[in-house]
Structures are given as structure tokens and as C-alpha cells.
Amino acid sequence: MLASRISNSVKQWVSYVGQLTLLFSCTVACAFTPPFHYNRSLAQAQRIGPGSFLISALVGFFVGMIIALQMAYQMVQLSAELYIPNVIAVALTRELTPVLTALIVAGRIGAGIAAEIGSMVVTEQVDALKAFAVNPVKYLVVPRFLGLIIMLPVLTILSDVIGIWGGYVICVFKLHISYEMFWKMTFRALSMKDIITGLVKTIFFGMIIAIVGCHQGLTVKGGADGVGKATTAAVVRSFILIIVMDCFITFVFYFLLNV
Numbered sequence: 377m378l379a380s381r382i383s384n385s386v387k388q389w390v391s392y393v394g395q396l397t398l399l400f401s402c403t404v405a406c407a408f409t410p411p412f413h414y415n416r417s418l419a420q421a422q423r424i425g426p427g428s429f430l431i432s433a434l435v436g437f438f439v440g441m442i443i444a445l446q447m448a449y450q451m452v453q454l455s456a457e458l459y460i461p462n463v464i465a466v467a468l469t470r471e472l473t474p475v476l477t478a479l480i481v482a483g484r485i486g487a488g489i490a491a492e493i494g495s496m497v498v499t500e501q502v503d504a505l506k507a508f509a510v511n512p513v514k515y516l517v518v519p520r521f522l523g524l525i526i527m528l529p530v531l532t533i534l535s536d537v538i539g540i541w542g543g544y545v546i547c548v549f550k551l552h553i554s555y556e557m558f559w560k561m562t563f564r565a566l567s568m569k570d571i572i573t574g575l576v577k578t579i580f581f582g583m584i585i586a587i588v589g590c591h592q593g594l595t596v597k598g599g600a601d602g603v604g605k606a607t608t609a610a611v612v613r614s615f616i617l618i619i620v621m622d623c624f625i626t627f628v629f630y631f632l633l634n635v
Contacts (some may be wrong), residue, residue: 392613399513399594400587403521413519420523424485428531431484432477436535439472440464440542448551449586457551461558462565464543471565473535474574475622478581481528482614486589489591493593494603502594519589524582537573573629580625581618601608605633607618 387540447460492518496502502512539561549554596602 489589
């Protein structure tokens with residue numbers, strides 16, 4: 377019985393990933409096919425970026441402080457508190473801010489995308505687009521896809537900077553590390569590989585959020601109840617795929633390529 381359930385779950389996920397892959401392929405093809413509606417993509421980017429900045433900055437700032445506090449608990453005992461800025465800079469740029477920013481945007485924007493498109497499906501607006509020979513993927517999916525790819529790296533860079541400032545507050549005012557030494561250790565620890573890895577992750581995370589949210593919206597069945605279920609599924613599945621993609625990209629950059 378358990379084996380049968382596991383088998384069915386695996387089959388459903390394989391089928392689901394296949395559907396996402398088809399939608400992704402269609403979206404990329406439409407994105408490079410004229411006519412290009414840049415104003416719609418910019419409108420989506422404007423909706424995603426400013427609206428998500430405050431919460432992502434707040435999370436980044438406090439995560440930087442938390443890392444400094446947690447590291448201080450052990451490092452002070454070893455008289456190695458000077459290395460705390462190194463850990464803060466590397467942990468934030470490589471891993472924490474890309475993932476946390478993506479999860480925040482998935483919860484805020486991914487759910488909104490699924491609900492918005494799902495409502496259009498329920499009210500037959502998507503069918504109306506098809507009746508007027510308008511490709512729903514090009515009209516609805518591509519602008520959100522491009523908007524997320526543009527804005528998620530920008531939000532991540534801002535969260536990186538603000539998160540390091542959060543660590544600065546603890547290191548300088550609590551641990552009494554001089555500000556010159558803090559910035560010296562921070563820039564010594566950082567490399568372009570760390571920053572690029574984090575930004576590459578966010579591009580893939582943006583693709584996942586857009587494709588999952590749009591797919592859940594386009595495949596809504598039923599009325600308001602179906603829209604609610606699609607919204608919840610979009611957030612949960614985006615979270616799972618973001619974590620899986622994060623693990624895969626980390627393995628590729630640091631173990632497979634080893635550049």
C-alpha cells in the first residue's frame with residue numbers, strides 16, 4: 377500500500393515536471409517571437425520589485441544580524457570573532473539571500489500570479505483571448521516570466537548589501553570590531569564566484585516562480601475553490617522546486633565545475 381502511494385506520487389511529480397517543461401519551452405519560444413511587448417514586462421517588473429523590496433530588505437537585515445549573533449556565541453570563545461564578517465558575507469551572497477528572497481517573492485508574487493490567471497480562466501477571459509487569436513502564453517506568461525527574471529537578481533543584490541549591514545551593526549557595536557577591519561575582512565572573503573553563483577540561482581528561481589504560478593493558474597478547475605487550491609499549490613510547489621534547484625546549482629558550481 378505504501379509502495380503504491382509512493383509510486384503514484386512519483387508519477388504525478390514526473391508528469392507535473394513534464395507539464396512545466398512544456399510551458400517553459402513555449403514561454404521561451406514566445407519571448408523570442410515578435411511582436412515584443414516590453415511595456416507589459418516592465419509593468420510586471422515594477423509590480424514585483426518595489427512591492428517586494430521592503431520585506432526582502434527587512435529579512436536580509438535581520439538574517440545578517442542573526443548570523444553575526446550565532447557566530448559570536450562560538451567564535452568569541454575561540455578569540456576568532458574577526459572571522460565573523462567573512463562568514464556573514466559568504467553565507468549571505470552564496471546561499472541565504474538568494475533563497476530567502478526567492479521564497480518571499482514566491483509567497484507574495486507566485487500566489488498572486490496563480491490567483492490572477494486562475495480568476496481569468498474561471499471567468500472565461502482566457503477563452504476570450506483565444507477567440508481573438510491571442511496566444512495566452514505570450515500575453516499572460518511571458519511578461520511575468522521576464523519581469524521575475526529581471527527583478528529577482530536586483531532584489532537579491534539589495535538584500536545582500538542590507539544583510540551585510542545587519543552583520544555590521546552586531547560586529548561593530550556589540551563585538552567591538554572596528555569598521556575598517558569589518559569591511560576589510562568582508563571584501564577579503566568575497567569573490568566574484570560567490571556573487572555570480574547567487575545571481576545565477578535567482579534567475580532560475582525566477583523562472584520557477586513564474587512557470588509554476590502561471591501553470592497553476594492556467595490549469596484551474598472549478599470556481600473560487602479551484603482558484604484557492606491553485607494558489608496554495610503554486611506556493612508549496614515553488615518552495616519545493618526552489619530548494620531542489622538550489623541544491624542542484626550549488627552542486628554544479630562548487631563540485632562539478634569547481635571553477
